[in-house]
Amino acid sequence: MEIVQVKNLSKVFDKEIVAVDNISFHVKEGEIFGFLGPNGAGKTTTIKVLTTLLQPTNGQVNIATFDVRKKPDSVRSSIGIVPQALTLDDDLKGMANLLLSAKLYHVPDKIAKERADELLKLVGLKDAAERDVSTYSGGMRKRLELIIGLIHNPKVLFLDEPTLGLDIQTRSVIWDYLKKLNKENGLTIFITTHYLEEADLLCDRIAIIDQGKILVEDTPSNLKQKLGGDIIEISVDDNVKAKELISEFSSVEKIDMVGQKLRIKTKKGDEVLPSILEICKANKINVKTVALSKPSLDEVFLEYTGRSLRDTRAGFSDKAAMQRVWKAR
CATH class of the missing domain: 3.40.50.300 (P-loop containing nucleotide triphosphate hydrolases)
Known part of the structure; x- marks a missing residue:
C-alpha cells in the first residue's frame, strides 16, 4: 500500500x-x-x-x-x-x-x-x-x-x-x-x-x-551500483596540469574538480591509479593525498547535480535559498 x-x-x-x-x-x-x-x-x-x-x-x-x-x-x-x-x-x-x-x-x-x-x-x-x-x-x-x-x-x-x-x-x-x-x-x-x-x-x-x-x-x-566502477580522489599541487594529463587516459570516464581535489571515475581503478602516480611524477607534479574507493551516495549526488553534497554549506533555509529566484515555468 x-x-x-x-x-x-x-x-x-x-x-x-x-x-x-x-x-x-x-x-x-x-x-x-x-x-x-x-x-x-x-x-x-x-x-x-x-x-x-x-x-x-x-x-x-x-x-x-x-x-x-x-x-x-x-x-x-x-x-x-x-x-x-x-x-x-x-x-x-x-x-x-x-x-x-x-x-x-x-x-x-x-x-x-x-x-x-x-x-x-x-x-x-x-x-x-x-x-x-x-x-x-x-x-x-x-x-x-x-x-x-x-x-x-x-x-x-x-x-x-x-x-x-x-x-x-x-x-x-x-x-x-x-x-x-x-x-x-x-x-x-x-x-x-x-x-x-x-x-x-x-x-x-x-x-x-x-x-x-x-x-x-x-x-x-x-x-551506487548504477554508477559502477571506481573513484580515485587525488590532491596535487597543480590541479590544472594534472587534470589535463589524466584526461588523456582512455580508461578515465570522467574527471571533476571537487573542492581542492580531482575526482576521477574509472572502471579499472587498481590499474589506472599507478599510471596516474607515474605520470604525475614524470611531470614533477607533487601528489599530496590519494584514495581509491567504490561509488558512494556522494558520487551519486555529484553525478546528478554536478557538485558534491559534502561541499554544500549548512545554515540556509528553503526560503533563504529561494532568493535565488527559480522562475515559475
Missing part, C-alpha cells in the same frame, strides 16, 4: 519563486523513505506541504488515503511531525511535554500515560521524565522531540533533518531508535536529510532533490 502519494506537486511563493517544482513520488507503508539534498533544495517546503503546514500551489497529495487539501484534520491525526527547530516547553518536565502533546491529539489520559511511559523507556529517558526540559542535553531534547511525534501512535512519522547539529554518537543513537521503531512497529518514516551516511544507513529508498526538482529515486544500493 502507498501510504504517501504525491503527484505533480508544486509550491510557488509570491507568484514567481518556485520552491518545489512538479515533483511526484510515493512512500510504501512500513518503509523508511529519504529526501536527500542540500540546504535550500526544497526538502522542508515539501515536508510542510505533506504535513498540511503549507498549501500546495498545484498537484495532488494524499497521506494515509486523505487529501491534504480536503481532509487536513484527518491527515494531521494520521501523522507525527518532528521539525528541525525544537518545539519543547523548557518550563515543563519531560513527561509533562509528552502529556500536553497527547491532549492536543485527544488521546485519553490513561492511554496517554501508558504510551508516554513506554516511549520514555524506549529512548532511555525514563529516569529523566520528571526533570525540567531546560536541564536536558541536546541529544536528550531531540529524543524527547522524537517520541512527542509518536505519542498519538501515528501511521507516518515525518522527520525534518532529525539529527542536524548533533554529534556522531548522538546521531547513531537516534538512528538506532528509528530503525527499531520501523522494524518492531512497522512505522512508516519520511525523513529529510543532507547527511549521506544517514540516508545510506536508514533508508529503504531515497529521492535526490535539488533546486525543487527530484533528480532520481531508487534504493541507495541500486543508485
Whole structure:
C-alpha cells in the first residue's frame, strides 16, 4: 500500500519563486523513505506541504488515503511531525511535554500515560521524565522531540533533518531508535536529510532533490551500483596540469574538480591509479593525498547535480535559498 502519494506537486511563493517544482513520488507503508539534498533544495517546503503546514500551489497529495487539501484534520491525526527547530516547553518536565502533546491529539489520559511511559523507556529517558526540559542535553531534547511525534501512535512519522547539529554518537543513537521503531512497529518514516551516511544507513529508498526538482529515486544500493566502477580522489599541487594529463587516459570516464581535489571515475581503478602516480611524477607534479574507493551516495549526488553534497554549506533555509529566484515555468 502507498501510504504517501504525491503527484505533480508544486509550491510557488509570491507568484514567481518556485520552491518545489512538479515533483511526484510515493512512500510504501512500513518503509523508511529519504529526501536527500542540500540546504535550500526544497526538502522542508515539501515536508510542510505533506504535513498540511503549507498549501500546495498545484498537484495532488494524499497521506494515509486523505487529501491534504480536503481532509487536513484527518491527515494531521494520521501523522507525527518532528521539525528541525525544537518545539519543547523548557518550563515543563519531560513527561509533562509528552502529556500536553497527547491532549492536543485527544488521546485519553490513561492511554496517554501508558504510551508516554513506554516511549520514555524506549529512548532511555525514563529516569529523566520528571526533570525540567531546560536541564536536558541536546541529544536528550531531540529524543524527547522524537517520541512527542509518536505519542498519538501515528501511521507516518515525518522527520525534518532529525539529527542536524548533533554529534556522531548522538546521531547513531537516534538512528538506532528509528530503525527499531520501523522494524518492531512497522512505522512508516519520511525523513529529510543532507547527511549521506544517514540516508545510506536508514533508508529503504531515497529521492535526490535539488533546486525543487527530484533528480532520481531508487534504493541507495541500486543508485551506487548504477554508477559502477571506481573513484580515485587525488590532491596535487597543480590541479590544472594534472587534470589535463589524466584526461588523456582512455580508461578515465570522467574527471571533476571537487573542492581542492580531482575526482576521477574509472572502471579499472587498481590499474589506472599507478599510471596516474607515474605520470604525475614524470611531470614533477607533487601528489599530496590519494584514495581509491567504490561509488558512494556522494558520487551519486555529484553525478546528478554536478557538485558534491559534502561541499554544500549548512545554515540556509528553503526560503533563504529561494532568493535565488527559480522562475515559475
